[in-house]
Amino acid sequence: MSEKILLIEDDLEMQSLIGDYLHNYDFEVKAFDKPKEALSHLKANPSHYKVVVLDLMLPQMDGFDVCKEIRAMSDAHIIISSARNELSDKILGYGVGADDYLAKPYEPRELVLKINSFLRRNTQSNKRVGDFEIDEAKMEVSLEGYHLDLTKIEFDILLLLLSNQGKVFSREVIFNAINGIGYNSKDRTVDMHISNLRAKIGDDPKNPKYIKSVWGIGYKMVG
Structure with a gap:
């Protein structure tokens, strides 16, 4: 069963490039160029995605605000993918809930490596039982994506x-x-x-x- 990735990227050429590359590695990608649509979709499916790839330069909303809203509704692993590569941007990104940061331009293979690294760690410590996701090592439980x-x-x-x-x-x-x-x-x-x-x-x-x-x-x- 392929893992599901949520991609939020308004550059349609970049969106297509990342999406096609992830598809080649058997990931199922749902892509949005408008963050409000992506957030509405995620709110309706909070435990559907294990990984979110998020651009920061977006229409409608600031990317950091989008990251903050994603973290409030989901335990997904958030990878910021952005041309904003100042240290201050990275610090702010981690501060609003991002788990990883890739500065553009980068090789798509690097994104795949980061996703696979997270999934490997996640598989080792987490298990899902019905609507519950359990991390025994951290003694944490999520119900339909919400931390208990x-x-x-x-x-x-x-x-x-x-x-x-x-x-x-x-x-x-x-x-x-x-x-x-x-x-x-x-x-x-x-x-x-x-x-x-x-x-x-x-x-x-x-x-x-x-x-x-x-x-x-x-x-x-x-x-």
């Missing part, structure tokens, strides 16, 4: 459930499996953490999409 601010205990419970989708875990098993969960009543402690976790993933406790209650036993992950 979880405590260590919440992360451990979510990882336990996600790694065993459909399996029912009793409150006692969850309590004993999670280090540092506390010493109060098992049922009350586990229920409290599940409640907090549901709130953070937007799960309606009366009709949950992800974490289902199994009456009299405990919980299971279904989404």
Whole structure:
């Protein structure tokens, strides 16, 4: 399955050059020359792209503002591709959320190398389960592209459930499996953490999409 790349470049000749080159390396490229259209598309598909290649000299919006908006809605790896190559531009780019910076002119092969390097690192530490993307090394979880601010205990419970989708875990098993969960009543402690976790993933406790209650036993992950 080819990885999807979002390309935002208003120079149509450059856009075609980069797009064709990435296609030759089996990447699926969606290109825009207008940043507002690209942002609308990304907002509707926040977890669709692992990499965004972004020019800075754009119509409608300043490229740094575009970068900031992309970072607010997506965990994608942002590579700035720009003729603006002053150190101040690079510092500002990283400051608004860019992960890498390529100063034009450059060989398209260099862009491919940077993308492949990121994807190789990402594959080693990240895994996707349903709508969730998990980086165990960093103890981070994203849901449909949005980063979740979880405590260590919440992360451990979510990882336990996600790694065993459909399996029912009793409150006692969850309590004993999670280090540092506390010493109060098992049922009350586990229920409290599940409640907090549901709130953070937007799960309606009366009709949950992800974490289902199994009456009299405990919980299971279904989404």
